[in-house]
Amino acid sequence: MRDEPHLAPRPANFRPLTPLDFLDRAVASFADETAVIWRDTRLTWAEFGAVVGRLAAALTARGIGPGDVVSVMCPNRPEMLAAHYAVPALGAVLNSVNTRLDAAAVGWILGHSESRLLLADPTSAEVARSAAEKAGVPCETFGEDTMALLSGPDPAPFDLTAAVTDEWQPIALNYTSGTTGNPKGAVLTHRGAALNALGNVITLKLSRDTSYLWTLPMFHCNGWCHTWAVTAAGGVHVCLDRVEPAAIFDALDTAGITHMSCAPVVLYMLLNDPRAADFRPGGRVTVASGGAAPTETLIRRMEALGFDFLHLYGLTESYGPASLKEIAPGQDPEPGEKARLLARQGIRHATANRIAVIDDAGAPVPADGVSVGEIVLSGNTLTAGYYGDAAATEAAFAGGVYHTGDLAVVHPGGDIEVRDRAKDVIITGGENVSSLEVESALHAHPDVLMAAVVARPDPKWGETLMAFVELRPGSDPAPEALEAHCRERLAGFKIPRYWEFRELPKTATGKIQKFVLRESARAAAEAGE
């Protein structure tokens, strides 16, 4: 074919990809259908579109325009969802802040991101105001209910996508939880967000029949892009600003929930609630779990309640999901096998990303389930880079792929399985120990609710293993019993030398804060305990 000038892209056949188009379509096409459910409020797509318009107008009135960073501290209320549309519709950049951070951490993020405004809901207001004051950033808070934003005259119609002039334009600036020192601000683009959202539609099988329960915080990597994916599919967002069993059971009973996402800790909370005993599901619910693998017991008990698992793996830098593991259609292995399979990170996510496990020389490791390498990513759903940090960006993309720092094997058939975070490897007496392997062994003990194993500095061995164990209510095993349990399952050097029974510190998304435990272990070692 000859190259012809009249075949070049033109505005009629080339528009910047953006998740804002999904809302534009939903408002235009499903105007009178339910879009958002929150407490006793139901919003149609037309009404939710108006909320977005009102928020956009309010931001404009406060001087927000293209390129400005707008920070938000808010649980899963409709304003938070609306911010995912109103902020980028102005060409501005959404900076969702973890509501569990303290004022110092929030202030640091506000400063680093050069935020122009911090919005906060009442539950976050105190920390937000303190942080904003320190950082010299204006702060505004929503009311206890959203009526101020939801009611009032309809805003003038406006083109949601007019401010998106380039699909590489930033849509979000998400700070990673930062296991070392200060967090890094991952820049996400309109293009990547739209494509990851479409990938989620495929992976989660979202559709107009979907009713999505917001147990996953939207501030966690834009709710893994589900904030935009559910809208792309024309499904219903069921907002939940308090992730409590009663609220979850209520939603399951009344809102015909088909999907939810969360860390396993949320599911344990459900199972330990008295209502679990009587709960009869109206239909199957797909749970996209992340952060930790579901155990056999968890799978068995949740299935009885009507929940099917899907395991997602990803990072803030990959817009959330980079891979998934699901039980293949038509297969129904017994729970033990299912747990074994669902512990895997699986195969790559659906839209245009690549996942590989490479050795130190950059070559793919064999798919033998044994050879360990680093998971690296490439494709269209990877961060543009770290804001204000060229060095970290270049380091992360060294060799032309994104380095996750996660160590994994590739099983025959292609499933990836994480063996350890590079930094979660404990080296004792010259031997590498995967903390995950030891934790898995501990999770098989009936008295253990959750366990975390970290390195404890040791003058003789370099590092030894220290286990922090959260017990099931009512159980009280001796450390010797757990040691014996481990000895049946693990080599001698993998058995923890030190034990502490306590509630484990967790992030807002239920991930165990290992750095806190490492600090405890270090302090204990220094104190000679």
Next chain:
Amino acid sequence: MRDEPHLAPRPANFRPLTPLDFLDRAVASFADETAVIWRDTRLTWAEFGAVVGRLAAALTARGIGPGDVVSVMCPNRPEMLAAHYAVPALGAVLNSVNTRLDAAAVGWILGHSESRLLLADPTSAEVARSAAEKAGVPCETFGEDTMALLSGPDPAPFDLTAAVTDEWQPIALNYTSGTTGNPKGAVLTHRGAALNALGNVITLKLSRDTSYLWTLPMFHCNGWCHTWAVTAAGGVHVCLDRVEPAAIFDALDTAGITHMSCAPVVLYMLLNDPRAADFRPGGRVTVASGGAAPTETLIRRMEALGFDFLHLYGLTESYGPASLKEIAPGQDPEPGEKARLLARQGIRHATANRIAVIDDAGAPVPADGVSVGEIVLSGNTLTAGYYGDAAATEAAFAGGVYHTGDLAVVHPGGDIEVRDRAKDVIITGGENVSSLEVESALHAHPDVLMAAVVARPDPKWGETLMAFVELRPGSDPAPEALEAHCRERLAGFKIPRYWEFRELPKTATGKIQKFVLRESARAAAEAGE
């Protein structure tokens, strides 16, 4: 936010969008799962990937490389599906040719597209060879079965996407039936094809549970991009090279079909088959119908057989689907109302396209169900333009939108419904026929002074062709003579079924008043004449 150089796109986070990525993922992720079913053959994704590799190697051996146009005349066999991947994987451009065209029409396309090679299956071989010889293009035919292509040693692994260096690169060159004389070659890009395919996943709710029966010819606008969409979802392609009731019922019985696409005529064929009486569906089947609206009777009878309707509207220039009408979740109107709703073209397709109905001044018509305007499209799933025809391209995109030539109303709520086609296209049995082309053929007959061909409503074919002919004074041909004349010049489906010899109604300026003739044709159909 400041603009920072290290945040610019790089190969690790910006890859050209291409549907080839969907196959790459399926082969990597679902290697041992069923990809394609054809007659007694089942191919896994690994095996289908190998077929694609073999076809690509065969094309390379024949000198095909980037930018070359490869033409294919083939019903829905695995080779045809494989061509949708192998040809673009070489950076070449797929030109699918309607297998019902005659040698003259095919030869014209081969010449205009500067095709480098014509591939044909045995049923198309005769026409293909004749056309290729005239056009001076090499022609190769597949065997009666595909074993030559399916068997043999596995080809060397190759990167399916390596030749895609720009997402605006052409993936297909599809010739429209052409309202004025010769057809036009719509250029489709990798970006548009990938996005329309993702839109289809959403619209049709395709997933890994999908078993898609290929009743729609893949040569029709790349099977509305379902050739790529089913792969994106990880579903199964059930190929059907003869669209006959027995084969369709067999597939429904044995392959767990969940989806199919076709014109209503295919469904009438099914209903008229003796097996319809005893047919009991294994599960519901979604039928995406296009080309004509399903009637109340058709809907009622098909629902009893287990089929649910979805109405798609689009053009070759819009990669197939540009809009859809479905019955909203939770609603189940009675069949008459359903037929009324499903006659609409509905709302815009899911990925980043816009649809509007505008008046002569370019303003949107009110959503009153009465005001008629022209349907115009914009977005990411519109042709790059017409190959070798800058004038037609600029005309189609006049005013910064793509002009479909279809006249429609907008109903309250946003549904679009076509009232008439500005261009004189007749859709019969799912095939587009240009009335102008048929009229031109008639004008070549010595007895014909003037001819007008219009659509006559038909319960089976949607529309059939009715010719109104004004004869030269003193001539008195039999309709059979004109039919024979047409048969020499036109494919069978383009020959008028009904004839009327009369003086044609004309405007003051001598233009034929086609709307009067359409009214006559409609009245004749209703009277059963």
